[in-house]
Amino acid sequence: MTHPRLATAATRRQTLAPSAIASWRIDAHNDLPASCFCNALLRETQGWQRLQTASGPVIRLPVTEGVIWLRLRHISASGECRFLWPAYFGAHGHDGATQPLDFATLLEHVLATAALVGPLAAEQRETFRQRVLESRTNTRQSLAERDDLDHLQYGPLTFAEAEQGLLAGHAFHPAPKSRAPFDAEQARRYCPEHRARVALAWWAVAPRALASASSRPQIAGELAHALLPESLAGELPPGFTPLPMHPWQARHLREQPCVRAMEADCRLVWLGESETLWYPTSSHRSLYAPNAPWMVKGSLSARLTNSLRLLSEKEVTRGVRLDAWMRELDTARRFPGFAVMQEPAWLGWRNACGDPDPESLAVLRENPLADAADGETPVLATLTQQPFDQAGLSLLGARLVTLAGERAAAPGATAPGTATLAETARGWFAAYCERVLTPLFGLLVEDGIALLAHQQNIVLRLDDGWPVGMYYRDCQGSGVTQHFLARHFELVDAPPENLWTRETVRRYFPYYLLINSTFAVTSALAADGLVDEHLLLDDLRDHLNALRERLVGDLDCLEHVLSAPTLDVKGNFFCYLSGVNEATLGDPARLYRPLANPLVGDAGDHVLDDSLRQGALA
Structure with missing residues (x-):
């Protein structure tokens, strides 16, 4: 049947x-x-x-x-x-x-x-x-x-x-689609869930006001020039650098007295907006055009969920350093299908104190999709978001049901049923583990590079619906460990600011990669009725144990997720209730709280079964 x-x-x-x-x-x-x-x-x-x-x-x-x-x-x-x-x-x-x-x-x-x-x-x-x-x-x-x-x-x-299909937002947040100060009209104009397309805004920055850096042979301005439309290039004054910006941010800044003063003394020249339309991605402040060599991630003076979305010099420098370091690591051979959307350059202008103005900063992010804009590369968060209707299927679940049906219809296949769905779900999850967990844990264990891969930073590469690779994005969410300094001492002159202790890695890396991303996959597949979640957790544990035997280096975090009774999880509810700006919080660790580790002992059984005590609904 x-x-x-x-x-x-x-x-x-x-x-x-x-x-x-x-x-x-x-x-x-x-x-x-x-x-x-x-x-x-x-x-x-x-x-x-x-x-x-x-x-x-x-x-x-x-x-x-x-x-x-x-x-x-x-x-x-x-x-x-x-x-x-x-x-x-x-x-x-x-x-x-x-x-x-x-x-x-x-x-x-x-x-x-x-x-x-x-x-x-x-x-x-x-x-x-x-x-x-x-x-x-x-x-x-x-x-x-x-x-x-x-x-x-x-x-x-x-x-x-x-x-632009991430419609629900964070599954564990009291207000995942908060976006102050956008009103309804601005939301339709700028927000991805409304399928917005926007014109990229452009400034020209005088040499005396410019702040920038690049890890490539070309300086940041030369890289940005590749995005500048010909219609605006003729307006660029000699010696000035083109600076791309989100159009809402540009309009916001043009109203500020300090920016007007910079325009008045020709430190800044307003060039206008491009004719080419760009897609706001799920982060709102990152813009994508299918054929452009770079995506543009810029500061946005808006509070989206927990944070005011302003870049800092510290954060943008992380991307430049990571790009330089990872060119030496041969990751394409070691982890087939895995790549980082590198952020090798940033630009902005300097404020009255001579420091880079956070509100002006923009990062150039590699666009590896420029030659394959029609390929299937969905962000994981969209696939795992809760279903739109009471039929109860996530986007991932709907996709796997279709794949299971195609398998069952193949010549010689048995009648489709529950076993077909479970086998398909477990096969897909095994491919996910190999293409996502293996490279990310591999970089951490072997190289001491921690990439905080929450499900909005994991862009899957699918072939006929099946994971064959991934892109990691958002290099601001990266850190290195003492193991990195010991193994790659020739790459650094001094310890970087994002040198993380083992305790820091234990807190953040499992939260983003396992709790936020991987458990979202197991939850979606189980809630969709495709497979028992215990089987997926067993498969996950087996995969991590195999990595422990396969990888050579600093195994501390991997051992931690396999043995710790609790893992740290970010408390979005009380963070949002408190009104603090998470991005500038002095001690972000205080936002975290313990969560029973489903990979240890009978933790998963306790959550799923033992706690469903008998009672009566009054």
Whole structure:
């Protein structure tokens, strides 16, 4: 008998009429922003229970005025939940009666419960409430405007489609689509989830005001000149350097008195905007044009989720150094299919103190897709985001159901069923482990280079839907260890600022690569009903154990993830509630908290099974 998932994949495209798309986009039983909020809340708070009721598993969340009941479709080993909305509320003293609970009221109950969120000042509480509700509205508006959800679900996707298909945002964040100070009109003009395309803005910077660096034979200005349109090149004054910038940032800066003063004395000349349109990628501040040799990542004086998105000289220097170092490491031979989108140059202007102005900085990032813009290179975060509709399939799950159906239809294949789905899911995950985990752990263990590969920084290379490689991006999220200095002493004159201790590597590297990225894969595949998550965790453990035998170098972090009872996980809920700017926080470690390690002992069993205690939904 054909497995229901396989039958669904075979008929979905034919049966999803345009008139049905609206009900698919906005599904009261599958509230994506509410799921992100509650996942973050539950990960970082205590006092709630998982219970098994006659109608299925639920979470009992006590609040000041009663109890919130969250119905569960699935809970993963890392704690990611898929909920069945709406939630229900039972007030104290009402004999167990419950009623449906809208999200705004749920939020009010949570913020009124000091046992969950602590004491809150009125202004802090109201700011958080408004930002959470704005993020929810932003998500729902972008979903309502999309007419390509079926294409996103089944692909194949170009790089730009996948970047602009990240509609839910971080699965563990209370406001993953917050984007102050953009209003609705600006969001449609500049934000990727609205499929925006923008013109690249250009300045000319005088030599006395220029700040730049390059690790390539060409200086940064020469590299940037390759992006400058001919229509603007003639306006470039002799000796000046062209500086590309996000158009919103350029308009913001042109209103600042200090920038007007620089224009008045000819340290800056405004060139205008290009005719070529660029795609804002999932990070908003990075822009991509299919045939351009570089992507442009620039500062954006906007608060997106936890941080004001301004580059610093320290961060952009990391990219220049990493590019120089990695040219000596022969990674293409050692790790086939793996590459870094290097950031070998940066530009900006100097402020009145002579320092690079963070608001002006722009990084040139390699565009390895320039000659293969139609190839399938999706960002991992889009593939693993929670499903758009109550059918319950992530983009990754939908893709694998299709692949399993094709395998089952091959000559000589057995009848498609559950085994076919599980084999396909485990095969895909094995390819993911080899193409993603092997090179990233390999660089850390053998070379002492740590790349913080959260799922928005992992761009997969797919061949017929199958992982054959990956690109790592965002060189600001990189560090080196003492092992790097010992093994590659000839590459450095002095210890760099991003020389990380073992404790730092243990905290950040597993969080980004395992908890944020790899457990998102296992969670999606299990929640989609394709495979038991315990099997994937066993496969992951086996792969990491094999790497421990295969790699030679500093095995400390690899040993840590295989043996530590807990791993560190970033607390996005309370970081956002506090209102701090994560990017400039003096001690980011204080944002982290322990999470039971699903790879050790029976941790996964405990999360998935033992904690589902018997109870009754009042």
